[in-house]
Amino acid sequence: MIIWRTSISARGPGLGTRVRGAVQLAAVLAALSIPLSASAFDEDAARALGKRNDCFKCHSVDKTKKGPSYKKIAAKYKGKADADAKLTEHLKTSPKVKLEDGTEEEHKAIDTKDAKEIKNLIEWILAQ
Numbered sequence: 001m002i003i004w005r006t007s008i009s010a011r012g013p014g015l016g017t018r019v020r021g022a023v024q025l026a027a028v029l030a031a032l033s034i035p036l037s038a039s040a041f042d043e044d045a046a047r048a049l050g051k052r053n054d055c056f057k058c059h060s061v062d063k064t065k066k067g068p069s070y071k072k073i074a075a076k077y078k079g080k081a082d083a084d085a086k087l088t089e090h091l092k093t094s095p096k097v098k099l100e101d102g103t104e105e106e107h108k109a110i111d112t113k114d115a116k117e118i119k120n121l122i123e124w125i126l127a128q
Ligand code: HEC
Pocket: 050, 053, 054, 055, 056, 057, 058, 059, 066, 067, 068, 073, 076, 086, 087, 090, 091, 097, 098, 099, 100, 107, 108, 109, 110, 111, 121, 125
C-alpha cells in the first residue's frame, strides 16, 4: 500500500510537469511561427542594400519610376520557379534595359558578391 501511494505521488507531479511543458512549448512554437513565416527575408537589410546601390532612384515598391515598381516585378515573377536565378543574373550582369522614357542603358549591377545578401534583396522584392 505504501509503495502504491508513493508511485502515484511520484507520477502525479511528473505528469503535470510534462503536460505543462508541452503546453508551454506549443505556445512558444505558435508565437514563433507567425513572425518566421511572415518574413523569410530581412527587410531592413534589403532596403539598406537597395539604398546603397541607388535602386530606389529607379524603383519604388509601388510606383513606376524609371523602372517598374517592385510590386510589378513581383507580379511578373509570381509562381515562377526560376525567379531567383533570373533576378540574380539580372543584378549581376548589367543587361541592357529600356527605361520608362524609352532610353536604353545598362542596368545597375549590385555592388556585393555576397550571394546571401543578393538573395535576401530578391526575396524582399518578390514579396512586394
Ligand atoms: C537607371 C535606373 C535603374 C536603376 C538605378 C536600377 N534599375 Fe532595376 N530596372 C530598371 C529598368 C528600366 C528595368 C526594366 C527592365 C525591363 O523590364 O526590361 C529594371 C528591372 C529590374 C528588375 C526586374 C528584372 C526583370 O527580369 O524583370 C529588378 C529585380 C531590378 N530592376 C532591381 C534593381 C535593383 C535591386 C537595383 C539596384 C541595384 C536596380 N534595379 C537599379 C531601371 C533601374
